[in-house]
Amino acid sequence: MTLFWLITGALVVLTLLPVVMALLRGGGDGRGTDLAIYRDQLAEVERDLERGLLSEDEAARTRIEVQRRMLDADRRERGVVSRLPRGTALVFGGVIALSAAAGTFALYSLLGAPGYPDLPLAERIAQADAARDRRPSQAEAEAQAAPMMPEPPELDPDFDRLLTQLRQVMDERPDDLQGYRLLARNEAAIGNFPAARAAQERLVELLGPDVTAEDLAMWGELMVLSAGGFVSSEAEAVLDRALAADPRNGRAAYYKGLALAQIGRPDQAFAIWRGLLERGPEEAPWIEPIRGQIGQVAAAAGIRYDAPAPAAPRGPTAADMEAAADMSPEDRQAMIGNMVSGLSQRLATEGGPSSDWARLIVALSVLGQTDRAQAILDEARGVFAGSQPDLDAIAAAADRAGLSE
Numbered sequence: 001m002t003l004f005w006l007i008t009g010a011l012v013v014l015t016l017l018p019v020v021m022a023l024l025r026g027g028g029d030g031r032g033t034d035l036a037i038y039r040d041q042l043a044e045v046e047r048d049l050e051r052g053l054l055s056e057d058e059a060a061r062t063r064i065e066v067q068r069r070m071l072d073a074d075r076r077e078r079g080v081v082s083r084l085p086r087g088t089a090l091v092f093g094g095v096i097a098l099s100a101a102a103g104t105f106a107l108y109s110l111l112g113a114p115g116y117p118d119l120p121l122a123e124r125i126a127q128a129d130a131a132r133d134r135r136p137s138q139a140e141a142e143a144q145a146a147p148m149m150p151e152p153p154e155l156d157p158d159f160d161r162l163l164t165q166l167r168q169v170m171d172e173r174p175d176d177l178q179g180y181r182l183l184a185r186n187e188a189a190i191g192n193f194p195a196a197r198a199a200q201e202r203l204v205e206l207l208g209p210d211v212t213a214e215d216l217a218m219w220g221e222l223m224v225l226s227a228g229g230f231v232s233s234e235a236e237a238v239l240d241r242a243l244a245a246d247p248r249n250g251r252a253a254y255y256k257g258l259a260l261a262q263i264g265r266p267d268q269a270f271a272i273w274r275g276l277l278e279r280g281p282e283e284a285p286w287i288e289p290i291r292g293q294i295g296q297v298a299a300a301a302g303i304r305y306d307a308p309a310p311a312a313p314r315g316p317t318a319a320d321m322e323a324a325a326d327m328s329p330e331d332r333q334a335m336i337g338n339m340v341s342g343l344s345q346r347l348a349t350e351g352g353p354s355s356d357w358a359r360l361i362v363a364l365s366v367l368g369q370t371d372r373a374q375a376i377l378d379e380a381r382g383v384f385a386g387s388q389p390d391l392d393a394i395a396a397a398a399d400r401a402g403l404s405e
Helices: 002-025 031-051 056-078 086-111 121-133 138-148 157-172 177-189 193-210 213-226 233-245 250-262 266-279 287-300 318-325 329-349 354-366 370-383 388-401
Strands: none
Touching: 002 086, 031 056, 138 213, 138 233, 157 177, 177 193, 177 213, 177 388, 193 213, 213 233, 213 250, 233 250, 250 266, 250 287, 266 287, 329 354, 354 370, 354 388, 370 388
16 A cells, blocks of 8 residues: 555656756746857858858858848747746745645545555456355355344234135145245235245246246246345346346346346446336336446446436326315316326226326226226236236235225
8 A cells, every 4th residue: 555655656756847847947048059059050151161162152141041040049039938036936846746746646536446456357357257156055045134034024814814725725736836826926925035936936847938037037036035135146047047038027137237236247237227227117116226226336337327317107196196186076087087098098008017007996996986996906917917016016006996805
């Protein structure tokens, strides 16, 4: 560390030395050198004339030209500023040197990394590869995370009874695809991620070649959640399988970026997460986690980045619902009806995120169209069957609308 600052200080001094020396020399009168040259030329003309190398006319013309140059040089040099007094030059040079040195060290302290050893790119990549190889296994990661997991929530007695029955049924029916899908979803909903991961793993095994990218991505996510947010080698391999099946799978891409950030490749993590942010949709469950982490990842990668502002939600919002509550029944029905009509048509033709389906379910219940809201709820559950966060959003909307599970 001391050697670094000594070398840096020496380089600053060597860089500033010519500037200070120039100030100390100043402009000077500068005439001595040029006039001495021209005097030598005049003397040379006389010697050439005596030796017969020049005629009288040639010597006269040469004298006139040299004398003209001497007058021009004298006029030029008279316009040069005289040298500063030595004391003033020393003070001025010292101020410049100190200002330049202080500015250099301040800029390095802000943008550099004092005390941090040089780390070439090849070595960084090698360290990242070594960190990837040294990662704990999935089983080790889950064992390490187990003490830090929150206490299981107190379940509704009816739900607890049904979940217990489901577990017992799956012990008796080890090849039930839909049963394992339902078990994984419900275990994840209560925070029992290791059990959910095991159920999803069995589901993927049963699906075989028919497994989808979303099934694999969900398995990878449950592996990460079971390990307390750590991406093991086994989890990353599952995520890679999901991305191979569907490179645009946002869930798998998010956790792949997390894996890269954890092993020391923030540059690659940033590239993945920036693409997800720009692609959206805004309501995707991985958008908010990315917004919370991408700034640190960009800084670690040496990249200046401002995340794009969240897009405004489409369809009726909670604010719209509150505004409707203050209207007359007729106006409220008309306003909600218009919004519901546009949202329903868009979801039917274009599809949309789970938040839009949730808004439609709540809006239909406000209009009193309970049967239609129930139908949309059932359809939404089928659309988002493989995504637990989306199903949670749909379930919350169903509770608000007072619909049955």
